[in-house]
Amino acid sequence: GVTPRSGWAVDPFGYSSTMPYLLKRSNLTAMLIQRVHYAIKKHFAATQNLEFMWRQTWDPDSSTDIFCHMMPFYSYDVPHTCGPDPKICCQFDFKRLPGGRINCPWKVPPRAITDANVAERAQLLLDQYRKKSKLYRSKVLLVPLGDDFRYDKPQEWDAQFLNYQRIFDFLNSRPDLHVQAQFGTLSDYFDALYKKVGIVPGMRPPGFPVLTGDFFSYADREDHYWTGYFTSRPFYKSLDRVLEAHLRGAEILYSLALAHARRASADSRYPLSDYALLSNARRNLGLFQHHDAIAGTAKEAVAVDYGVRLLHSLTNLKHVIINAAHYLVLGDKDMYHHDPAAPFLGMDETRSSQDSLPERTVIKMDTSPRFLVVFNPLEQERLSVVLVLVDSPHVRVLSEEGQPLPSQLSAVWNSATEVVPDVYQVSVLARLPALGLRVLQLHKSPDGQATPRSSTRLYLHGRDVPVRKPKAVPLHVFPAAADDFCLENQHLQACFSGRTGLLQSLRQAGEEQVHRVSSNFLIYGTRTSKDKSGAYLFLPDGEAKPYTPKDPPVVRVVEGPLFSEVASYYQHVQTVVRLYNVPGVEGLSLDVSCLVDIRDHINKELALRFSTDIESDDTFFTDLNGFQVCSR
Incomplete structure (x- = not known):
């Protein structure tokens, strides 16, 4: 009170x-x-x-x-x-x-x-x-x-x-x-x-x-x-955002499903106990906003406890989403039956423990179609590329009404040179209604009607490594490094170094001017004095030095109708730069992701630096809380 x-x-x-x-x-x-x-x-x-x-x-x-x-x-x-x-x-x-x-x-x-x-x-x-x-x-x-x-x-x-x-x-x-x-x-x-x-x-x-x-x-x-805490325990900073997104989605879907059920006087059959899961997730997310939690500055046992709480809530929210989506997609709501032991829908991905990377669910194709339910938690309609893993290359994606949807089939990679056997990624271009659900059909198809394949080039950079080739997706292996090359869509041309596989420049469609946006990995050491960089402080031993891995990178270039990407595999980091070939926001931007493992680094920090020819003098802008942008 x-x-x-x-x-x-x-x-x-x-x-x-x-x-x-x-x-x-x-x-x-x-x-x-x-x-x-x-x-x-x-x-x-x-x-x-x-x-x-x-x-x-x-x-x-x-x-x-x-x-x-x-x-x-x-x-x-x-x-x-x-x-x-x-x-x-x-x-x-x-x-x-x-x-x-x-x-x-x-x-x-x-x-x-x-x-x-x-x-x-x-x-x-x-x-x-x-x-x-x-x-x-x-x-x-x-x-x-x-x-x-x-x-x-x-x-x-x-x-x-x-x-x-x-x-x-x-x-x-x-x-x-x-x-x-x-x-x-x-x-x-x-x-x-x-x-x-x-x-x-x-x-x-x-x-x-x-x-x-x-x-x-x-x-x-x-x-x-x-400023050390800006990057401390980044895994948990990411998990926080994943949970936050799921919480928003779960709150919206639960509210819509419950309103629907009440209007049909069916709320007695709906799992109202899901509300407690929402409240608990909100509390765990709120708890993690503590200045020693999301900052990454808690003691190890406390950090693990936070991770357990976040994962527990994430799993619960997936159940809330499944229950609500189940109710909302049914044409005949009288058919709804909530059985906690046998959920109507499966989860898109799972995490085996609080410090594990997510593992995406592989959909097993059969003679009967498999259905994929996609939710858009934004207030605007989106034209979006939806990614799903399947166990067969012979797959077609249809809308709920049976219309074929634009799609692309790609291999899934275990490492720089080894594909995951019998697993394929299907990327589908789907129009998702605002705050709405869309049902997609996955059909096992005869060979003649298969999804368009992406083509892959693998540059080994002189390294003597075995390559496990995918069965159903074309792959060309080149023993040497690539020459510099470019990917483009209707909005952008992105050019890369063949030697490093990293971004070098961008040019917007219809413009002659090329903008230098070169990227490279750097290493910061820390001081030899008593005061060192740590969870809180950033105390480098001087300017960053170039990252020099033991071996040159293996570079993989994938090109297809919906997206193209460049993956570069280094000793401590693999980076993927993706360009979507679709209209709308996704086609206007580059998607950059890094998977980092620096467990063998002591008192060193890995950084990815973008160097541009933008003449901004000493002014730059930073995000504040995803709410506003601050000039500095």
């Missing part, structure tokens, strides 16, 4: 400007942040700008404004919250009283407050409070009193409360000190500030500044930039 009014975010590593927007839209009236670059803190403190209205860059007035308090010092722990001197502030963290498990690094311990020392102790603390208050514009001061893993035992509650209450009682009994000190919540602080300056909560206090922009990247000292 509690409605939050204030945002508290002391430990994310830098702050996106999307956050104040979301908090404002959630009816919060103020927020607090802490981990901001130390140079920005210093400047804001010097100019009394640590409290401000945070506004979106694209907002012409003040509709997105939210009041924001920035903490001024190094940390959110007690030594860094009472004032500028941590040696003094630490003496007022009463969990650190002598005899406890933690102490003050500055070698001066706290002392319990007594009648004999309260005057001296209170004056010492008040001096820190006054120095801190000079960094802010109002006469109301916030002094947080906490840290990680605190208030887990009653003894600490008593130590903090009783000692501080003695200090507060002394301060409040001395009118000549001109101070009123009390315990309070974050919202109590903001309420007191609003009251002092005489405004309604959420309004801009007179004379306070307005800020636009964000607070990336964060550094807490020297050149210790906390």
